[in-house]
Amino acid sequence: MKSFTLLYLLVFLIHCKEFFPSIQSQDKKHWNFTWPVHTDQISDRVSSVFGESRWDHFHNGVDISSYLEKVHSIGEGKLLYTRYASDDPFREEWGSGDTVWIDHGKGAYSAYYHLHPSHGNLERSIQNGQEIGITGNTGHSSGGHLHFVLSLEYGRKIVNPLIYLPSIVDETAPLIGGLFVHVGESYTNINSGDSISLSDTFPFTVLIQDSGVRKSQRFGVQNVQFNLNGKPVQKSNFTSIQFEQEDWLNENGLKFNDLFLRDRYLVGNLALPSGEHTIEVVATDFHGNMAVKSFTFYVTRTK
Incomplete structure (x- = not known):
């Protein structure tokens, strides 16, 4: 809506x-x-x-x-x-x-x-x-x-x-899908072991979905944390949003565009130097079911 x-x-x-x-x-x-x-x-x-x-x-x-x-x-x-x-x-x-x-x-x-x-x-x-x-x-x-x-x-x-409502059943951990780098309206999937060339700062996103008692259910998650080379770059909670500064912010004070790029979770706008990099994704649903996935890839800086 x-x-x-x-x-x-x-x-x-x-x-x-x-x-x-x-x-x-x-x-x-x-x-x-x-x-x-x-x-x-x-x-x-x-x-x-x-x-x-x-x-x-x-x-x-x-x-x-x-x-x-x-x-x-x-x-x-x-x-x-x-x-x-x-x-x-x-x-x-x-x-x-x-x-x-x-x-x-x-x-x-x-x-x-x-x-x-x-x-x-x-x-x-x-x-x-x-x-x-x-x-x-x-x-x-x-x-x-x-x-x-x-x-x-x-x-x-x-x-x-x-x-605040009576509990529902959910024993399934979130599913962490692919990692993507976006260049304008285009994006490229990054798998572990891939080598990519970067010339500037680009947004990186990840696809995360949670299912309930039915596999066809596709939910978001309550908490997500992204670590780059062992250091946190973003941690977000989705338990509430509050109207401040003429916009809706989550409890970490982040706007929608700070947290999402279209239908994917935004890792961040990253300027990665040449070399090996690891992005770790930690996702937890409302019931505390957790999933962790890491992507290790190699960057060649062209500028």
């Missing part, structure tokens, strides 16, 4: 913070949230996780594969905001599609995107587990699913919902 849709809404919600009590706790047990789609197969249904690349912005929630199923509030609260295409049928549809936002108190908001157009009138008071909509495919959506967002600090911080 388009990042500006969420941006404008959250900026509005942030400025409304004086109407709500200050946040007291971010502890999972304090909130006692439940999954918004009630199914015994939730581990199979999660199709995307928080912090993944969406080419030009962070994926800011969890996607649950679902169509025409009931959507439930993850906890009690008050109705904060709704936006349905039927409110203004002549206006261009937002990326989030039909949407419901709920205020759970103490600065916590939950949001439910791409809902089916069929909906009833919601009262101001929302109960835990109350039906608030039906999963659909509205907005910028390529298939039936619920995009679920959880934010704290009155919308200033969007967090990984997996931290």
Whole structure:
């Protein structure tokens, strides 16, 4: 979905913070949230996780594969905001599609995107587990699913919902794919033992994917560290993003373009001298499953 849709809404919600009590706790047990789609197969249904690349912005929630199923509030609260295409049928549809936002108190908001157009009138008071909509495919959506967002600090911080929802099953370590060097719009795959020629500083990227209980699931990772010749060049966490300096930053203070190049994780813009170099990739998913892979290659500097 388009990042500006969420941006404008959250900026509005942030400025409304004086109407709500200050946040007291971010502890999972304090909130006692439940999954918004009630199914015994939730581990199979999660199709995307928080912090993944969406080419030009962070994926800011969890996607649950679902169509025409009931959507439930993850906890009690008050109705904060709704936006349905039927409110203004002549206006261009937002990326989030039909949407419901709920205020759970103490600065916590939950949001439910791409809902089916069929909906009833919601009262101001929302109960835990109350039906608030039906999963659909509205907005910028390529298939039936619920995009679920959880934010704290009155919308200033969007967090990984997996931290606060009941645990899902995942015993599979991330898969670290190839290493790439990019020159303009082109890129070259680098395998261990390769020799490459470089004339300038170029971005290096790596493809990392994590799977859940199904091999077809393709997730991002929660932590990634890149080491160049035994020294760290970048370490990033994807547990939250915060709106600062007119942009969304991860907890390391890095923007999207500092962390990704299109759909790949950015190792860095590297000016490598001639000689042997080793890039080590350490990737960890939300459940602590870790993968490590090293690429050793040789550089000939042409300038």
